[in-house]
Amino acid sequence: MREIAFRWLSANDLIQLFQPFGVINKLVMLRAKNQALLQMQDISSAVNAIQFYTNVQPSIRGRNVYVQFSSHQELTTMEQNSQGRGNEPGYGDAGGMYSLQTPGARTVGFPQMGNAAAIAAAFGGGLPPGISGTNDRCTVLVSNLNPDRIDEDKLFNLFSIYGNIVRIKLLHNKPDHALVQMGDGFQAELAVHFLKGAMLFGKRLEVNFSKHPNITTGADTHEYMNSNLNRFNHNAAKNYRYCCSPTKMIHLSTLPQDVTEEEIVAHLEEHGAIVNTKLFEMNGKKQALVLFENEEQATEALVSKHASSLGGSMVRISFSQLQTI
Template sequence: MATLIKLLTKFSMDQRAMQKETQTSKVVHIRNLPNTATENDIMQLTSKYGTVSKIILMKNKYQALVEYANLVDSQAFIIEMNMTNSMFLGSRIYVQYSKYQSLDSYTTKTTPAAPSFSEPEPSRVLLATIMNVKYVIDVNVISQVFSPFETNSRRTVEKVIVFRKPAGLHALVQFSNLASAAKAKNELEGKNIYTGCCTLHVTYSVEKELEITENSELARDFTNPSLPYKKTPSESFQIPSADSSAMGPRGRDNRPVLSSTAAAASSSSRMLMGMMLPDSSLILPHSVVLVSNVPAEKMSITEIFNLFSNYGIIKRVKVIHSDHSKVLVQFTSPDMARSAISNLHGCTLFGSTLSVVASKFDTIQTPIPKAGGGDGLTVDFQETKLNRYKFGSEFHTKGMNVRPTAVLHVSNLSSLTTEDKLKKHFEEKQPHPVRGIRMIEIPSASSASSSSTPSASEKVSTKKMALIEFESSSQASEVLCTVHNTSLDGMTLRVSFATNKL
């Protein structure tokens, strides 16, 4: 036993000595390359992590030396390769810092001069490489990280695509302009999304425009929310291992806490990413969300219900007794909760920016009734007809994935309702000026199929709807909160965010 301890001690000392002698370098040494590897193959592998200055391929030794423009890039490459045990062209490669600090000092009679490469030209599309991934990363997380640097009216990046390659996890992020992309690149380079992990390496992409045909957790066109939505299988997400938590570091309210360095890079963000990242990055285990920063004087349980019922069937809503600016909302499924988080986190209403995250509670308990009724802070919506969707029924997911827009869709209008009546009703409930109204009439199936003149009953059955536009999505959201489920000309109005323009 004593001999074994001595041997282990000596091995440990030798390891520490070797580590001490190992110096970082802009030059990395790659071993165990397949004999089919070319300089272009190595360029494609290494350039994702930064600007590559030189490559020397020693094909007969199955090795290569790669010099980066700076130390940060070489560190990023080595960390990612060692974390992922990366495969390259079917071969498990090994990487380490080279003893050379520059390839200018490397000479060989058999090796020709190495070619030089440069970083892609500045572009409004960025390529982000996420290294040391420990938690789930999807388009919602990437959007929350990069959107604070966007300057368009939506205050969100235009498009995001998340994809995996043998070298690791990557994301393409498209901004509306070059200046925003350049600022995001400079501010986020080397920052951690979560404390101690999910490190960002950001470069310009060779892509000039991202093409997205359907929205999902791995691809999102924020300029076109009406695209069909495809649910992505859970195995598509970047969960490092079965025994690691996908939930991320937890705050007091069970929310993932953003790295302080990344938060500092975007502390002015309206998305509140300096405080938390939303749990929309997660495959939620239950269906309760926590809503914080609620303007309690403007939004009661009714307004909360009207807003959140856009994204699914609501069971219960509960205002936190000790802090009325916090509200719990329980849906009937985790997918609905996820949709609410994805679309409402960071939205501004009545001067407050909402934070919508996964709650630590898996259900909202109904309080024991007291004399005179309940506590007034918890409302059960299961027995009402106020929900937009029916319990136990499937409904189109398109409506669940529409972010607040400046245009509202109003349905269930009476045939007696005119444009002037509708405008007056809306402005009385919430005094925001209406920018425009378009009335829509759709004949019922019976009247549409009839070639003769419609009867009075058929005219009454004609569906009447409207599109109403306001100055901003914030104003439209406030109107929706107060006007949905109100009565006009004997009909209960149904108000939702529109996918069409006026």
């Protein structure tokens, strides 16, 4: 079955949600039922879309979209629809048939198609402003670092917010420069987009694509490909959704069940003025939000204390897009 049924969406909404999964051939809007039928070019595209949206709830303009397979094997053309299917359920109330297949039609998506589903769902079928999704360069050059305070693990903690890290190299002939090799070009583009101009250890970071396609393994490189601290090995869509520029608020998870706000403050306060904290439970696990006075302080806390030990637990830290606690 290549057809997929929808509720409360416009034709453009549907196209944006499903283009990353493959070519869309036809689309029928069932206005009276507030539903639609969409036909992909092949079954595998439809299966990939359904499987992904089963695990990640898609939404448009704040309203949830519900996706399931249709019982129809094939959507007919407009002429066939008007001649012989007016009384068949799902066809008589059609609001319009859109035939979307054109000569030379091709998949509209991203070069890293292994991540396309996660990327599409995370960003509501589109991409954040300023992100093309077409970059194929995986290595990033970071400059204007503070060489007295930065190291490979701190860079890993920061850049791993935007994708998996393969390896990192500090340039000894330019101690304020480093190379960071990301898992793919899309992740590298996210890092460049969101970290360019970020403040860290009193320096404004310059983040650009490197001319080097990858970092050669050597004694002066740190390997992270197999690190269990890489964030995008599991729940990739959720992690893409949380990508943003550094904020004043950080989110802490994998905390000890008996941790207190005082212990969290004591763990982080060396990095800046803490304005507010909130300790809470989600799915039976302790988590916390910590609001700093500015973005630089929050960034320093993240790069310094992500994967650190607190009460015997390894704390995971990311930026939160919440403005207040």
